Amino acid sequence: MAKIAYILLCHKDPAAIIRQAERLTAAGDYMAIHFDASASADAFAEIAKALKDNPNVAFARKRVRCGWGEWSLVQATLNAVETAVEAFPRATHFYMLSGDCMAIKSAEYIHQFLDDNDADFIESFDYFESDWIKTGWKEERLVYRHFVNERTHKKLFYALFKAQERLGLTRDIPADLQVMIGSQWWCLRRRTIEWLLAFIKKRRDIVRFFRTTWIPDETFFQTLVRHLVPESEIRGRTLTFLMFTDYGMPVTFYNDHYDLLLSQDYLFARKISAEAKDLRRRLGLLYSAQGAQFQISNEGPSLFKFLSGRGRVGRRFATRFWETESTLGRERELLIVVCKKWHVAKRVLERIRQVTNVPAIEYIFNEEDAPLPDLGGIQKSLGKRTRHRRALMRMLFDYFETDRLIVCMDPSNLDLLNDFASDRSVTRILEIECQFSDDYLIGHAMRVGLAGEHTSNETLTRLLPTIRNDMVHESDLIRDAQFENHNRLRETSSEADNIAALGQFLAIPDDKSREIATTDHLFAD
Missing domain, CATH: 3.90.550 (Spore Coat Polysaccharide Biosynthesis Protein SpsA; Chain A)
Structure with missing residues (x-):
């Protein structure tokens, strides 16, 4: 021994x-x-x-x-x-x-x-x-x-x-x-x-x-x-x-x-x-x-990084110096779907593709393996995509040969939203507001490494309000930014309100909006 x-x-x-x-x-x-x-x-x-x-x-x-x-x-x-x-x-x-x-x-x-x-x-x-x-x-x-x-x-x-x-x-x-x-x-x-x-x-x-x-x-x-x-x-x-x-x-x-x-x-x-x-x-x-049992979850470092990060405010929204003279193009329209529940946004995006035929791409600034065409290497990493975001979007407009393009973003990407909203092109934002159950938040905490399979209930109980408030705070920041073309699709709103929000965002008639808004299990986890 x-x-x-x-x-x-x-x-x-x-x-x-x-x-x-x-x-x-x-x-x-x-x-x-x-x-x-x-x-x-x-x-x-x-x-x-x-x-x-x-x-x-x-x-x-x-x-x-x-x-x-x-x-x-x-x-x-x-x-x-x-x-x-x-x-x-x-x-x-x-x-x-x-x-x-x-x-x-x-x-x-x-x-x-x-x-x-x-x-x-x-x-x-x-x-x-x-x-x-x-x-x-x-x-x-x-x-x-x-x-x-x-x-x-x-x-x-x-x-x-x-x-x-x-x-x-x-x-x-x-x-x-x-x-x-x-x-x-x-x-x-x-x-x-x-x-x-x-x-x-x-x-x-x-x-x-x-x-x-x-x-x-x-x-x-x-x-x-x-x-x-x-x-x-x-x-x-x-x-x-x-x-x-x-x-x-x-x-x-x-x-x-x-x-x-x-x-x-x-x-x-x-x-x-x-x-x-x-x-x-x-x-x-x-x-x-004697006989003590230990449930190892090992979430300490990621949990500390998350919680300490909540205390920092302020971001830099200034245009990158190499993009000072760049623009997506005055005649182009960038449609951004913002949602914390990525699976819900992807479900909405797929329905929009079917109804409108507008090219739509998923969380390219959040998911390393998001499907993208070969654009000469600029698409290979999240770092490159974010650093050269306007160049990336211009290449995607050209690739799809379109003046209208839809992209998904996480609510935490406020710097990207500010940057695209300041472009000479038209930027429209559809924020999808979902309800967050405790089970969903626990799953989210595990997916991002804030909790593990054996994290105690006491730790989770203390952690959940912080995560929930963090998500609310992200939405508040988007609202405080007062974007010119900002619509909201809400899980708690009436069907009529959601049809109107989709119609304004996509500039489509009510019958087309209704096809999207009435999709079965649109907000389901």
Whole structure:
């Protein structure tokens, strides 16, 4: 059975560290603690006194002063790992934690998971080919030497960098290493740790290189594990659930995140708020639970992205600079069917084709595989279609040899609606307003990744009003835009009203509109 040596790097909140150590070692596991040498001596004394009689806890023999982006974080980790290897010979796995981490599964589940997965879990993506680094320095982290802390000695840090850049003082990356990058929160098997420690004793040149790289805790272990362990024995992921905001700050979890955390396909989570006392209490009890069952839905990242996105307002409607002089043509008429229920819009579109023979295409700005003719490559991706939307539409008018064309769009495509409505051509919009049952909204949440098969009812109950309000908000934005030719086909309207709306939108007589409006099950899910 797996026995874990937790490698804990921490610098504050001694009471929480003591509780964390007692909780994790109570299940028979171990912990090696490195408490930042820059932190309070009294705080460290409090921790050492409380845990001195716990045989499953050890302290790194040498404490170092840790600074963000420095080698010191790697050195602190190595000091704790070396202590753990010697103090806990029965440990089979070594798991990196911070003081803000807590288990989101039971010890029983975690041990079984590691028994069933004989592999190392560490994010390790190609440093130069991956997009793990979103902005800022990339090559500069490695080929220049970084001697001081960027946060505490900012002027000196950048002055040294500029001097090296000006003098061309770059260095080569070790030729036999493919540098990798990823999260510092890993779980490695004992054999891997022993190989790694032996390797760095033998290859001091590798240590010297990484000592003066910038943010080496994202590259050192990630690179060496890939160098030492067969690829088939590495899982390129972390077992610690963490998310970041658009500003690069870690997302913090609070009391109402309990069910969400348990449903994620991870063993630990970071960061748990120090103020979330009830969450910490419940997770603490969970760790020692026997026979606990977990329904994994894994919707956390997509749900966070959706909910945080609701807080952003404002869009850019300006014409793309390369389209300043372009137009679909004054004599042309673009008819846009807008509907959140795509299947309803497609049903309406098919009926319009049958009744009017006007060329109609479906959600070409929303569905990658929407059927389109070959237009020289511009149609190949959603990105190209959106960037060159007017050019795309002109080519479709030409392809169908028509001056009237119908296209479907999602209500979220307000920027496209604004753009086409500002064109010299005539733009008409038919908004199809449908009713949204709870079952439909749940299905929608699952289709877009906001929920999974095992998402709890409590999470869904909290989520549904947000999704419903989001759909209403999209419709309100379209209404607020006050488009000149805007008609509405409503599920709740009378047949006469819907016939009139279709007649105005398509400029067809009532008998033709009636054929479309009276189609059986027009709004059915």
